[in-house]
Amino acid sequence: xxxxxxxxxxxxxxxxxxxxxxxxxxxxxxxxxxxxxxxxxxxxxxxxxxxxxxxxxxxxxxxxxxxxxxxxxxxxxxxxxxxxxxxxxxxxxxxxxxxxxxxxxxxxxxxxxxxxxxxxxxxxxxxxxxxxxxxxxxxxxxxxxxxxxxxxxxxxxxxxxxxxxxxxxxxxxxxxxxxxxxxxxxxxxxxxxxxxxxxx
Numbered sequence: 001x002x003x004x005x006x007x008x009x010x011x012x013x014x015x016x017x018x019x020x021x022x023x024x025x026x027x028x029x030x031x032x033x034x035x036x037x038x039x040x041x042x043x044x045x046x047x048x049x050x051x052x053x054x055x056x057x058x059x060x061x062x063x064x065x066x067x068x069x070x071x072x073x074x075x076x077x078x079x080x081x082x083x084x085x086x087x088x089x090x091x092x093x094x095x096x097x098x099x100x101x102x103x104x105x106x107x108x109x110x111x112x113x114x115x116x117x118x119x120x121x122x123x124x125x126x127x128x129x130x131x132x133x134x135x136x137x138x139x140x141x142x143x144x145x146x147x148x149x150x151x152x153x154x155x156x157x158x159x160x161x162x163x164x165x166x167x168x169x170x171x172x173x174x175x176x177x178x179x180x181x182x183x184x185x186x187x188x189x190x191x192x193x194x195x196x197x198x199x200x
Contacts, residue, residue, distance in 0.1 A: 090108075106118070
C-alpha cells in the first residue's frame, strides 16, 4: 500500500496487517520507501564456497506487465557508469555478507534522482540469465553446476577483472493475453506462431 500523507500511515499499516494475517496467517509487514516511476535494475552474481564473489554486470527489466518482466536489456541503457559500479559493488557486498554460494540476482529499484533501494535477491538462476550470458560470454548454467560441485571461481577461470561487457542483448517474453477480451490471460493450445523476421 502506497502512503503519500503521514496522517494516512496508521490506517494503511492496519489494513496491510489485516490482509497479511488473512492471507498468510501472520500480520508481519515491512515498511519500505516508495520509489515512484522506478527503473528495475538487477545485478547477476556468481559466488563460490570459499568466499569469492563476482558480478556479471546488470540487466534492466523495467518494462513489465502486471509485475511480470516482459523486456530485459543488458547492459542497462543510459545508466550512469558510476551508478552502475556502485550497484554492482553493493550486490557483491550483499552476497558476500550473507555467505551466498552459486548464481543469484540482486535486484534494486532506481529512482529518477539516482537513489536506489534493494528489493530482493533471487537465489537461483533466472529465465533472463541468457541476456547476461550473451553480453559477458560466461555460461552461467555450467558455472553454477561446477560451483555446486565444489569448484571455485578460480577453478572456473572466472575473476572480476576478466568479466567484461562485450555486446548488448535484449530478451522479450511472449504473453498469452487476449486483446479481443480486454487483455485477459488466455489458455489453450498454440495453433499458430509466427517468429519475428526481417533484417537483423
